[in-house]
Amino acid sequence: MSTVEVVSERQKRKNRSRRDSRASYYWYTIPGILAFVAVIGYPLFQNVKTSFYKWNGYGTPRYIGWKNYVDLFHDATFWASFAHAAEFIAAMSLVPTVLGLLFGALIFDFVSPYFGQGWTTFVRASLFMPQIIPITVISILWNWLLSPNTGVFNTVLKSVGIHNPPNWLGNSHTAVLSISIMLVWIQIGYTVTIFVTGMGRIDPALHEAASLDGANWWQRFRVITLSQLAPEISIVILTTAVAAIKIFAPVQIMTGGGPGTSTYVPAFFSYFNFFTTQKVGYGSAIATVLMVILSVLAVAMFRFQNRKGVDL
């Protein structure tokens, strides 16, 4: 009995000292917490609060309870904007991930061994370049490239004998696709860079062993590269999907949501209500819903990633 007490007493002391030593570190979190409160916490709180009011941005807001949210769920444009966001997830997340894996494997397995480091760096830098150009500049450039009469794309298409090239951004059926093509071009650099780095991490012995056992390139890619890259793949999908759901600048610059509402996305719809129609409460409600969806997605993806991490 007494031994037990002694042990527990020692244990307590040990715990306390550990707690004390940890407590001294808490001070270091204060700048971070202050910054979080100022930049994220307070605006978030204000945004959620505003979403329960009818307000045009000045004067006195009027409390209307859940009305903005009720209206939101009956608003066809709101749902349409999410449907478009889903299409942009394909363009910014899924397609660049698949292409990034293929290009990454090609660079790692062919360009690097057969052409040397110089070419590898050149190819990677070329693919990465769109990532360092501001999105505003890219959007304006592509607006010009996609211009139906004077744009580079249609000039080239006409010169090879296609007399009725697409009216890229001016047609409600091709506008989302046109922006998507641009987004794929932008995103590939990001996915390739991360995947090529990840491939460098894979133990070459795995590939060598598989080769000796007679596995071809595709089999090695599928069984070894893909499974070994699981952490990179999940982080790439998470970050790009979040970026896709909150996409704004290309839509604002290239189409303004049009033709009709064919390129409306949630962030643009929120902005439009907030600033243009001056329904600030409604715009805040959209932003709040968007925030909740992004948070759920992020938590789900982190959980998934952690589980994967344990398996590996």
Next chain:
Amino acid sequence: MKFNAKKALRVVAVASVAALATTAVSTGAHAAPKKTFNIWWYEKGTAMATTWNDALTEFKKAHPDVQVNFQLKTWAQLQNAGNALLSSSSAPDLSEWNKGNATAGSASQANLLTDLTPYAAKYKWDKVLVPSVKLYGQYTNGIMGAGKLYGVPSYGEYVSWFYNKDMFAKYGVAVPTTFAQLEAALAKFQAAGVPPIALAGKDYLIVHLAYGLVASQASLQWVRDFQAFAHPVNFSGPEWTFAAKTISDWNKAGYFEPNVSGVDAATAVADFQKGTYPLLFGGTWLDQDMQAKATSFKWGKFANPGKLSVGSAGNLLVIPAKSKQKDLAAEFINMVLSTKYQNELAKLGGLPIAADPKYVATVKDPVALLTNTVFSSIVKKQGLAMYPDWPVNGYYNNLLAAGTQLLSDNDVAAYEKSTGDFYAANKP
């Protein structure tokens, strides 16, 4: 509702005397320490910009004790963030402001603008601002047309057809005076393999063309209903439907280029200026640009055939409620309204509301003459239908997106539904 230029011109002499007298009084009255005066506008490269700059130079000379800070804004800046700017601590002392319910109206409702009625009495602006002009600055509960004076219009503007005289002559087309003649002219160009109209389906030109066609069928009562909510507006009625259907028909007939819904305004205007298209439906703000760039052929203007035309008194000069120099601001507005600067506006090809008619008759600049001639024809036989985006906040974006869609898929019913629903959902 008519923009009565004659009446405005008649009172010019009295107003100018009053203006000179009051200016003299106020310039002698200052002895305060160095003050700052913040003034904004977004006119750039127009007759208004030049005139106002000249007025500001004179203003600075008259007030050596005042530090004048001018900032050039953009129309879109004030359209999108106007009220936020006015309610912030950096609100200017005087600014050009967008007219209509969605902008000046909503700002007046939020008590962000100064009621100018006392200044109007002091400077006798009522003699310059005839009722048909003044109403653009008057708002009651945010609705334009009557009530307190929150802004002062000082020029006019309208949208009409620019046409390529050389191409009209080459293909034997006469200037149309009826809608049937206009359609016949379009068909003739089309038959000769020339797509007739330079249009931007992705920019404001489609918004103006659509409303131009609405206005050609509309009565002044319809405009009052649409702009000031006097009575409900039927978006499937003869005015709105005529416009949507005509645009769709013209689009199907190939009167615009095939990819028109992807074209922006700069491209469409440049295409007209290059001589590619014989027609462009554009506003008076393009006059100076046209004069500078459409030099390889002769061009003219004619009013859109029909009842009313798109146009109004120009944008307003307002004194924000937070202005710290309201008296100075009113003094500047008074200068802009004076005969001296109204005459200068006429000389530069602008549309003054209070110039001296004798002076205007001596103006020789061909573009100024043309603009004024077409304007008189509009005022004489028809009237001005204002602009379509004024009634409700965000309507410009909706009309543009719906217009682009209409050119993209020719769905008249969808256009009517989109624009009608948005109007209904956002009207007060």
